[in-house]
Amino acid sequence: MTPELDVAVVGAGIAGLTAAHELRRAGLSVRVYERLPDVGGRMRSLRHEGWTVDTGAEQVASHGYRATWELLRRLGVTPADVPRAGGGVAVWRGGRARPGVGERSAVLTGAGLSLRARRDLAALTAWCGRRRACFDGDHPERTPLGATTVREATARYHRDLHDYLFQPLAGCFFGWDTARSAAAPLVSLLLEAGPPTTWRTYRQGMDFLARRLAAGTEVVTGRTVHEVVDAGGHAVLRCDDGEVRARAAVLAVPAPVAAALRPEAPADERPFLTACAFTPTLKVSCLLDRPLAPAARRPVHILLTPAAEEQLLAGVVVDHAKDPGRAPDGRGLVTLVAAPRQVPGLLDADPDEAAGLLVHAAERYVPGIGAARRHHFTHGFRDGLPEATPAALAERTAFLERPVRAVEYAGDWVMLRPASEGAVRAGALAASRVLSRIGRPRPAGPDRLENTVATA
């Protein structure tokens, strides 16, 4: 049977939508199938009575997000649409918030680190600086850190570096257990992204880019794909209501989902697919009747709460400081991020009960948050972020060198980069691989459906 379209993309997250956008620009007919009613995946935002709530990703960086910024420019998005996030990052230590985490001045001001730890931070920064060229975020498997875990890589330094810098960053941003995840992707990402004071957020919610891309793409929402098969030259998608045949398919879903959708994956794909475990995440967004925030010497939009000090929370995000437009005038929006160890249990609990536990714990950092809460939303992702384990690093080269086939993959995990930039890069990479195989469009003929994509 002749394929009904050129490319079928599974997943309307930022990776799938980027791949679809690139392929459509090349003139191919593309359709995206999305399980949920909305696009954006882990960059979805929801809107409620004037609040804009980011369910997953919170920000992007000015630096180290080359593919994202290129895409934004092409879509006519200006930096003004992606303003600087107000405030920096602080870490909780000894009963108060210590600002300046990730800033160059941290070596002098401390940012929660003891004097001896600051000396070690300067030594570590210099060590990385001398090897800067080896920390290529696209190739975390090639850095001088090899396959060491975050815990192993920090063991030779003062323990504050682990307990009050790397563990809180990895725990709050990626839901990582530092004894399991590799140091190379984290260090590469931190070096590329630069200081938190330069980070930005989409003015109208983190789903901004996904919505822009989807506006120019044919997206079928509410459609779950159950299996994807390489039928020798073309791909077949199996859904509840039948099959879709396409010349190529891009599986733009988290690696564990991709592995389940494609049980017959070839031997040069399966080891990486199965090694790419994900950490689950859970956070609770609290819609407040006033703009409460943790007390700190200067404004912060993220307070990291290290495992050394706090069992239940990994951090507190002050969304209304990040972007005043996230909450109505005079109101507040604060998001509580669950500690990695607690997430599996909280995901299985009743969402309101989970919220109650986190809000109770947050009183220590944001006094009065319980009384000021008008409403809350609990957001859980069983596949939250690529865990980037040493096993995944070891399998990546073979995966990247696999031949191009009818079924391709996209997603942050392909780049082993636990950030939306990884998803955008992987989407563009998948598109170029598909194009290298099926080329530009065939001339229109009786078998070929006209591209039904609406233009933005």
Ligand SMILES: Cc1cc2nc3c(=O)[nH]c(=O)nc-3n(C[C@H](O)[C@H](O)[C@H](O)COP(=O)(O)OP(=O)(O)OC[C@H]3O[C@@H](n4cnc5c(N)ncnc54)[C@H](O)[C@@H]3O)c2cc1C
């Ligand atoms: C809590 C949290 C905080 C984060 N913070 C940041 C941040 O501040 N900055 C940053 O840059 N990144 C951040 N990230 C990471 C960022 O969100 C991801 O890297 C990015 O969104 C991944 O996009 P993706 O397209 O690869 O995957 P996804 O967004 O997961 O997209 C996959 C899509 O596939 C759909 N799908 C799944 N199965 C099927 C199926 N069987 N059939 C059809 N559709 C299916 C899903 O519903 C989803 O829409 C964060 C992530 C989380 C979870």
